[in-house]
Amino acid sequence: xxxxxxxxxxxxxxxxxxxxxxxxxxxxxxxxxxxxxxxxxxxxxxxxxxxxxxxxxxxxxxxxxxxxxxxxxxxxxxxxxxxxxxxxxxxxxxxxxxxxxxxxxxxxxxxxxxxxxxxxxxxxxxxxxxxxxxxxxxxxxxxxxxxxxxxxxxxxxxxxxxxxxxxxxxxxxxxxxxxxxxxxxxxxxxxxxxxxxxxxxxxxxxxxxxxxxxxxxxxxxxxxxxxxxxxxxxxxxxxxxxxxxxxxxxxxxxxxxxxxxxxxxxxxxxxxxxxxxxxxxxxxxxxxxxxxxxxxxxxxxxxxxxxxxxxxxxxxxxxxxxxxxxxx
Amino acid sequence: xxxxxxxxxxxxxxxxxxxxxxxxxxxxxxxxxxxxxxxxxxxxxxxxxxxxxxxxxxxxxxxxxxxxxxxxxxxxxxxxxxxxxxxxxxxxxxxxxxxxxxxxxxxxxxxxxxxxxxxxxxxxxxxxxxxxxxxxxxxxxxxxxxxxxxxxxxxxxxxxxxxxxxxxxxxxxxxxxxxxxxxxxxxxxxxxxxxxxxxxxxxxxxxxxxxxxxxxxxxxxxxxxxxxxxxxxxxxxxxxxxxxxxxxxxxxxxxxxxxxxxxxxxxxxxxxxxxxxxxxxxxxxxxxxxxxxxxxxxxxxxxxxxxxxxxxxxxxxxxxxxxxxxxxxxxxxxxxxxx
Ligand SMILES: Cc1ncc(C[n+]2csc(CCOP(=O)(O)OP(=O)(O)O)c2C)c(N)n1
Ligand SMILES: [Mg+2]
Numbered sequence: 001x002x003x004x005x006x007x008x009x010x011x012x013x014x015x016x017x018x019x020x021x022x023x024x025x026x027x028x029x030x031x032x033x034x035x036x037x038x039x040x041x042x043x044x045x046x047x048x049x050x051x052x053x054x055x056x057x058x059x060x061x062x063x064x065x066x067x068x069x070x071x072x073x074x075x076x077x078x079x080x081x082x083x084x085x086x087x088x089x090x091x092x093x094x095x096x097x098x099x100x101x102x103x104x105x106x107x108x109x110x111x112x113x114x115x116x117x118x119x120x121x122x123x124x125x126x127x128x129x130x131x132x133x134x135x136x137x138x139x140x141x142x143x144x145x146x147x148x149x150x151x152x153x154x155x156x157x158x159x160x161x162x163x164x165x166x167x168x169x170x171x172x173x174x175x176x177x178x179x180x181x182x183x184x185x186x187x188x189x190x191x192x193x194x195x196x197x198x199x200x201x202x203x204x205x206x207x208x209x210x211x212x213x214x215x216x217x218x219x220x221x222x223x224x225x226x227x228x229x230x231x232x233x234x235x236x237x238x239x240x241x242x243x244x245x246x247x248x249x250x251x252x253x254x255x256x257x258x259x260x261x262x263x264x265x266x267x268x269x270x271x272x273x274x275x276x277x278x279x280x281x282x283x284x285x286x287x288x289x290x291x292x293x294x295x296x297x298x299x300x301x302x303x304x305x306x307x308x309x310x311x312x313x314x315x316x317x318x319x320x321x322x323x324x325x326x327x328x
Numbered sequence: 329x330x331x332x333x334x335x336x337x338x339x340x341x342x343x344x345x346x347x348x349x350x351x352x353x354x355x356x357x358x359x360x361x362x363x364x365x366x367x368x369x370x371x372x373x374x375x376x377x378x379x380x381x382x383x384x385x386x387x388x389x390x391x392x393x394x395x396x397x398x399x400x401x402x403x404x405x406x407x408x409x410x411x412x413x414x415x416x417x418x419x420x421x422x423x424x425x426x427x428x429x430x431x432x433x434x435x436x437x438x439x440x441x442x443x444x445x446x447x448x449x450x451x452x453x454x455x456x457x458x459x460x461x462x463x464x465x466x467x468x469x470x471x472x473x474x475x476x477x478x479x480x481x482x483x484x485x486x487x488x489x490x491x492x493x494x495x496x497x498x499x500x501x502x503x504x505x506x507x508x509x510x511x512x513x514x515x516x517x518x519x520x521x522x523x524x525x526x527x528x529x530x531x532x533x534x535x536x537x538x539x540x541x542x543x544x545x546x547x548x549x550x551x552x553x554x555x556x557x558x559x560x561x562x563x564x565x566x567x568x569x570x571x572x573x574x575x576x577x578x579x580x581x582x583x584x585x586x587x588x589x590x591x592x593x594x595x596x597x598x599x600x601x602x603x604x605x606x607x608x609x610x611x612x613x614x615x616x617x618x619x620x621x622x623x624x625x626x627x628x629x630x631x632x633x634x635x636x637x638x639x640x641x642x643x644x645x646x647x648x649x650x651x652x653x654x655x656x657x658x659x660x661x662x663x664x665x666x667x
Pocket of ligand 2 (some may be wrong): 389491492520521522523524525
């Protein structure tokens with residue numbers, strides 16, 4: 001199959017959605033001539049014009065609000081927040097408005113919007129441009145949270161998110177934009193809330209999100225040489241969460257760990273651990289469930305410190321090895 | 329806006345009082361600082377392309393007059409907050425260039441121990457409360473600093489420097505309004521380089537002058553030629569005097585132009601090469617101020633051009649300092665989050 005980068009896959013999804021439905025439009029900072037800070041919308045201005053590729057002033061609360069309002073009034077906006085960090089400036093519109101209006105209005109209204117944003121560290125952008133805040137949104141009823149880890153998933157999940165009649169927080173990763181993978185040309189949808197086993201293995205279940213999926217794959221490639229097989233499970237949609245495949249996997253392996261980039265305390269991993277521990281998989285556990293996640297500090301600028309702050313391949317290898325060898 | 333070819337005698341006449349007030353030594357130092365800022369930025373770009381720095385950087389080449397004019401209008405003890413394109417502000421403030429370079433290259437000897445980097449350089453001991461990675465992020469903070477000054481009844485002032493793009497963040501309006509109703513000693517300095525990343529100012533505003541917004545807060549607003557260092561000095565000095573008298577904040581718009589791309593990877597499709605060249609050739613703040621000082625007989629031409637070499641020497645030594653500095657120890661990773 002043809003290969004695209006993650007950024008190209010997103011762009012193709014956006015192009016197809018906009019071509020198919022005149023209600024779909026993009027709005028954000030520097031998405032027009034500049035093509036977006038990470039190039040996702042490059043060329044779309046020429047194709048769709050400034051009325052549908054809307055460059056905004058630097059006004060994140062305004063962008064989010066414009067999405068909510070346009071969605072309430074018949075459009076299907078796809079907003080872009082230049083770095084996930086800046087979503088902090090939109091919280092009222094997302095958490096108190098977008099997430100709640102449908103419920104507050106007795107189901108009479110809906111907010112079919114997608115807000116895309118790149119999270120994650122690894123580019124030396126330091127503490128205010130490297131956050132992984134996805135779990136904030138997981139905590140809010142009424143929002144959906146999607147986090148693709150491959151070009152294939154990026155396109156399929158984006159098209160499904162645009163189709164969805166709810167506000168979707170769509171979390172991309174800066175380091176994934178240039179990664180390549182097979183992507184079908186025709187439009188396709190990956191249903192939201194469908195957890196996927198991306199690699200089968202019998203010794204340790206590794207639940208990973210976003211960039212940690214490929215790091216887990218690399219770890220698995222190494223560990224297999226030692227006879228340790230990882231089973232990697234990617235939730236892809238964090239909320240609403242399809243936990244059945246995770247529970248099934250743990251029943252099979254008896255050992256589980258979660259890996260994500262976001263800070264461990266209060267992170268999504270805690271939810272996964274709780275789901276496993278409170279499910280029938282509990283009886284199958286042969287070891288404590290482990291978490292590997294970001295350190296409880298802001299992302300530092302210095303390259304070595306930055307690297308040490310979030311899980312790397314070698315950390316996953318070490319943790320999974322210990323788990324597999326019964327060292328916990 | 330005046331250009332390089334504007335008759336210098338007219339400018340000397342126009343800034344007669346300011347020239348008297350500052351005196352030859354400070355005026356020369358200001359020109360030197362502008363050279364040093366430019367040399368710092370040029371070296372920053374070079375280090376970046378050599379792969380010695382990771383992350384990004386926002387260069388202020390072409391905007392040196394705003395930084396230097398503004399900083400020289402304030403006194404020891406005053407506060408500064410600035411923004412992502414902040415190397416020049418920090419140098420003009422008098423912060424140690426060695427520690428800046430060390431921070432830029434992620435060293436333990438940097439102002440922020442290598443934790444902050446280009447976008448977060450702060451010199452807290454000198455009341456420089458730092459650059460900011462969040463557009464307009466420093467603006468509400470400056471209102472709080474102003475509030476503290478007022479409550480502590482000192483004669484300090486706080487200057488916050490932000491871009492034209494920042495003027496459209498909601499929080500900025502809340503901050504300006506509060507500073508106004510409480511008569512806080514804050515100088516809101518909008519460094520309008522006419523683009524917010526790719527967004528040209530006319531597309532982001534339906535007003536011609538950002539300073540017109542001052543009327544909406546009921547404070548003085550003024551637009552100055554941001555490439556004319558003495559014009560910036562004069563406006564900021566006036567605002568500082570007003571603030572020290574307890575009469576409240578001012579909004580100053582300093583119109584300038586950035587020569588380089590927004591950040592490390594910018595194809596600059598939103599502007600023409602001709603436009604950039606025009607600014608570089610006809611409105612360059614360093615050339616202009618150099619010409620003014622020589623025409624006024626404050627420096628010789630040789631002295632003025634020699635400042636470039638002095639600047640390069642300063643920057644060479646700062647790179648040497650950072651090269652010889654240790655990188656942060658990963659063992660200290662968890663330090664410094666809580667007081
Ligand atoms: C809240 C927020 N939104 C967006 C950005 C990304 N960003 C960084 S600088 C910048 C442009 C800022 O323009 P301006 O305020 O005019 O300052 P300039 O870069 O021109 O000096 C943008 C969009 C950010 N850092 N913070
Ligand atoms: Mg600007």
